[in-house]
Amino acid sequence: MSRNRLYRAGRLAEEDFPVTDIPRLLRDEGAVVWLDLCGPSESDMAAISDLLGLHATSVEDALGSHERPKLHQYDTHLLVNAYAVALDEASGRLTTAEVSAFVTPRALVTVRNDEKFDIDALVRRWDESSDLAASGVGFLLHGLLDLVVDSHFDAVQALDDHIEGLEDLVFTESPNDPDMQRRALAMRKSLVTLRRVVLPMREVVNGLMRRDHSVVDSRMAPYYQDVYDHVLRASEWTESLRDMVATIRDIQLNLQGNRLNLIMKKVTGWAAIIAVPTAVTGFYGQNVPYPGFNEVWGFWTSTVAMLLLSAGLYSLFKHRDWI
Template sequence: MRILVENGPHSFENLSPTDIEKTMAEQTGLVWLDLNGDGLDVCRKVMEDVFHFHPLAVDDALVETHIPKIDDWGEYFYLALEGVHSEQLLEDINKSLELDVFMGKRYIVTYHPQTIRAIEVVWANCQRDQRLLQRGSNYLLYQIMDELANEYMLLIDRLDERVEDIEDQVMEEPDSGLLQDIFSIKRSLLNMRRIVAPQREVLNKLSRGDFELVGQKERMYYRDVYDHLVRVQDITENLRDLVSGALDTYLSVVNNRLNDIMKTLTIITTLFMPLSFLTGFFGMNFFEPSGGMRSWTDMLPFFITLAVMVGMPVGMFLWMRKRAWM
């Protein structure tokens, strides 16, 4: 539990609910309270006893899990937002980070059980430059949402690079592992759409002027973040199309390779059909050699022939494995 204040000493940490109530009573400027890793009972006490948030909004923040949304409670907003780690595994994007925000005229309360990079960046900026707090709660909320959008863009850039690698691998060396990567990236892009689309609607509501707490001047900032999210969603849709195209290309390449393999095997079979007939006909023990070649029926030629018959399938098997036919 930590707090930033606009006036007086700038930053406090490890405060009790009583200290926060005292700080709120003394301060006339903006206050930012960040609840990260604190117990649910402590957070509930602060939200209900100090800030007097509605119990339903408190339950939404502490108990429920929501897609991005905004609720207007008159004197304050409740926002459920979602963040991502730009360095997280591309196959694990479905595990987003929920960020709950309460915003009033002279305070912002953020709650997140896990560390969110966007919060840390804005917190550090406010500690370096106190003027950020002096610009009001709307501007501070804009900073937080803008950093969340930046994290989306960094993750989208990584997904874009991975899609390019997949497209190159599809034409060079398609295999079953690549097919798994294609489906994994496609699922990650669907999860990104699930995160970004509702959050874009939240920014759209803030930028339209539907709420009294958002003035005409602040709407421009929210419109800026909205434009960022529109771009993120457009890139996500384009990447989904590229991945779908890569999947079609993969299936086409694999099918063509299978046709080539079948053609080669057909040629081999056709070449050996006459030989199989000849060896099958003359290899029967119906005739005794009459040309004085009884040595061909001794034990040594027998073992040599047997070794050739055993070694030939093994050699063909290894050759086919080397050609990636099996």
């Protein structure tokens, strides 16, 4: 499946034309072409490579999956690899959508392995800022990067809300609830995934803003700078959330240890109280004569001694908050 657009003199001139027309259309010096390929085969990519002169290793990277976000420069083009992300509010799991982009002086080719990446949202973003279309490929690439970085920012904000909910659950009566532990684990996994796709974007956007690439003109420079600022904010926010999740886990373990110590203290206190009558009855259970042996008053004396000693220990432990 493929979609395409032709911009001429900063205006949308044509859509969904035959791919074989691209060489003819690019003969016009004022023409800029966008081509999107979803799930292309090797033969499809070979045809596009022949049309635009793409390097073999860049085509191999675009067809592969799980590539890291990156910017590679070749003689005739650039290769940009990035990931849009989305957070499942119910489970807290993060899903990624990989997209690769070949950037030539007058053509942008986006390659997706599946339908996860919302290409319609990208087209809408271009239409909303059509007044910048005169900047050509720089305009098209900005829309792509802006969409990707905005998805990072939305995911970070949603994760922040989830983590605040976890903070409240830490101090409940059951901080070791299995559901909470599953949510905390999902948050950690999502943050690890988000960190992998967010942090390298700093190098990607910063590299595109270099003048030797000639992708960003003076008109688009402020917009790329805005995207770069968003990348930095998302990166810093991701790092802070990572530390926050680790802190929540540490607090949870500390509270668990404190509760265990409190329980052990109470159990030890009651064990000491129970040891008193055990010691008294054990003493009077010896098979030798003792004061009060075979006498009623001896039984009552031992009973009173057990009650008084137990009550004294209970009062002492209660006063020291041991039970």
